[in-house]
Amino acid sequence: MKLRHAAALAAITLAFAAQAQTLRWASQGDAQTMDPHSQNELLTNSINGQVYDTLVTRDKQLGIAPALATEWTQVTPTLWRMKLRPNVKFHDGTPFTADDVVFSVQRAAHSASPFRAYAVALGAPRKVDNLTVEFALQQFNPIFLQHATTIYIMSKAWSEKNNAAAPLDFKNKEDKYTNTNMNGTGPYMLVSRQPDTRTTFRRNPAYWGRIEGNVQEVVYTPIKSDATRTAALISGEVDFVLDPVPQDIPRMRQTPGVKVIDGLENRAIFIGMDQARDELLYSSVKGKNPFKDVRVRRALYHAVDIEAIKTRLMRGQALPTGSITPSPLGGYNDPEIEKRLPFDLARAKALMAEAGYPNGFEVQLDCPNNRYINDEEICTSLAAMWSQIGVKVKVVAQPRATYFPKAEKLDVSMYMLGWGGAITDAETTLTPIMRSRGEGGVGYYNWGNFKNPKLDELAVASGKEPDPAKREQLVKAALKEHNEQVHHIPLHRQVIPWAARANVNVVHRADNWLEWQWVTVGPR
Template sequence: MSRLHRKVALGAALVTLLPAAGAWSQTLSIGLSAEPTSVDPQFHNLSPNAQFADNIFESLVMRVADQSLQPKLAESYKAVDDTTWVFKLREGVTFSDGTPFTARDVIYSICRVPLVENSPSPFTSYTQSIDDIIVGDDNTLTFKTNAPVPLFPVDMGQIAILSASASGAEDAVTFGKDGCTGMGTLPASTAFNDPKVAIGTGPYKIESYAPGGEIVLTENTSYWGEKPDFDRVVMRPITAAGPRVAALLAGDVDLIENPPIQDLKRIEDAGMTVKKALSNRVIYLALSQWGDDVPLIAGTDGKNPLMDKRVREALSLAINREAIVALIMGGYAEAAGELLPPPAPGTTGRKPDAYDPKKAKELLAEAGYPKGFEITIGTPNDRYINDDQVAQAIAQMFSQIGVKTHVDAVTASQFFARRNKQEFPIYLAGWGSSTGETSSPLRALIASYDKAAAMGTTNAARYSNADVDALIHEAVKTVDEDKRNALLQKAETLALDDWGLLPLHYEVTTWAMKPGVDMIARADQMTVASEIMLDTPE
């Protein structure tokens, strides 16, 4: 049944379901596999944060489940020339506290991005191209960029629009590329834990939030868009897979993220529904390449072997990606040879490196490490599907070619903090493309780290290749799609031929839910509460 028909049938469905099930109400309970690290939607560019924030805050444009771009707080947008974009803002929109949404809120939100303190993965790459913002009226904004930015609407889709008034801004906020005026006293990211500060235009608002505990959302009754099926949402972080499945089977939650692959049959046999979707998230290994002072490497006389291209290639050839997909991922993944699943723009159809331990040993010997060395892989143990198990399998594969490998597996919050402090010589992580093309992982993971230029913002391994950088910079300002695609393909090929990082696999995302609940399975892996529906009979 369509969502529209579900809306019409909602009242009847509740009357039907409540007496029979005894547990149904308009409260939805979700078992999260990863807890958001902040309520502040501009603090950490991380999927658990984004999917949580999308219930409360909105952006000018948005990606829907199939990753196509649609207007959101902007009714329309168009490029006037290569460096000028005009956005018409949606009229009649209010924040959840009743204040009207205007151009002032957009300017404030963009101005705040570079001012967020201690951001582990900032949003500056999406705003650094803006030279000026001109206000035509309360509902028209003209953006001038410092170079052609063909994906400017995509970039604006990453910036959550905050309430300038709730954030303490002055009556007039003016954009300046060297500093904005009228910003007032900026709220710290922790201030957004207070529902009075976390004010957005989205379908829900925060009722309560406590790190490590339940997150409770209630319906924003003044929401301008389609009313969600559930007027109250309880998000329960249950990072351990076993307890998460148990909570679903016991009826404590209505839907869970990332049920373990080995439990899917048991879940379906219990009458639950499993949904899946191939994601645009690549799981990869990053190899630290900033010099010889890299921690947790032994047996190399103080050298960093990862600086040698032959060693990086050897490690890639030591990984049996197909075995990992079959035995650890249970077939719920695809072996990766690129930064995005082909045929996404910027991909070439490159195949994964073939498993070849014999050649891997030969390359190590050529590089001067015939007896191998000792190293540690850092990984989260609760962020990606079977992340710890994948890292353990890779450690065994590395050890088989003489590279004695340890695994340091910690919770996601600890992992990202330590990764950003560059405590791991090798780390396992994932990246989902926000642009739908390879420009996203290339800018974030491959480009040389340059905070001022907002390049390499998640390149904690500090891989750097000037030729690749030049291609990325040219690609992101090339408006012609065919030319941009060719540049992205060349940049990706150079980086992968250099084994700058090692793609492992693309995740297939799964969800499990009670009968009577349906959802839109998204390629970006996000669980958006407003897209979870009562599944009423035809």
């Protein structure tokens, strides 16, 4: 009897251990694509980042740490040399070499890649030997290593074999082998991919690094409905929810078996406007573009009751800001950059009248409905606020897979965007979002297509200034010029509590990135 009891107990223990090694998690949307150079969007990047490595990575405090590069030297102000990790293999068994690094940086610099500005900022890669790469920069880059955290390294041979030497052109609905297949050097390997339904991964048994957690299998399920996502966590159907809806947070804190992991995300949410076309694509105004007038842009800003959005809609899970940098650190914590225009309907109406629109106008606002916390609800709230100054807004909310390709083609008159991640330096806001659209991915996310020569000059200068004190002044001046001209209407920075079953331990980073190799799942 004792032997049978011991055997049964051992079997139960083994069953618990096996079960505990699967992480089942969810959020409101799915990864856009498995091609790591095709869509620069957080969920997509964070899932791809479990399979593909970068040259340098982020630690638990978002510090720079070695990855596929073990050491690096700034030989001159415009030349960096990196030593690569030996004995690393891709998931298909082929060895990782300098050829893969050169190929990947060049691939990410392709015109179809939203990572182009970051890849170009790394300079021209050159193979020195199989385990050494140099990067020759055209100009000094004050955040070279931070840019190096953004480019995933792919197998040159595998990509070429599968006709994927160039990135998948997502916005034009191109399909390639890399859309649903992966071959990286990272801690997890793709097992199966069912877009918008279920994606499964397993631990890489030949991973070069040390995996701290116990997760052997990862099952990701997109669950669009907030109520269904919450119910799945409470019932134990999933172990972790990346984006619990704010109104459910108090209930989750009181639910046995569930815990809330609090944290602020480095991400600003804001509204952009077409400031280039002579006539908006989606508006009742014909023959001219009201958003070219800063008075109209400022009126819309003054009409935003940000405290109502924070308290009623976001349930306090938002930090209002007057900046669009992901963190106050981007503006060196300057209160003038963070300061919002006040909610002032009288001033807003006066500005609209001055601009020649005393009765307002009609316009379309495009928004995602499964990307940011309460994204569609925020857009609907803004529409109600702007109606008070006569601006009748038609909200068109779409899934991220539809929304982002539309916006990337500049097929918008007004739009919502969130910007953030691990890099808090203003360079990665100034170059992709605030500068005029140009070569090398510059201004790629300037979907309003505005052109401000003064802002361009300041941003360009700040991106190559080696003196930290001079650079700070240039960055601040650029951000203040952007705010003065109201090229975007800032809203808030997201506060992102995560929710998990009580037996799940995770590391909550400020870039809202779930790193699977740090996750421990205890017995259920």
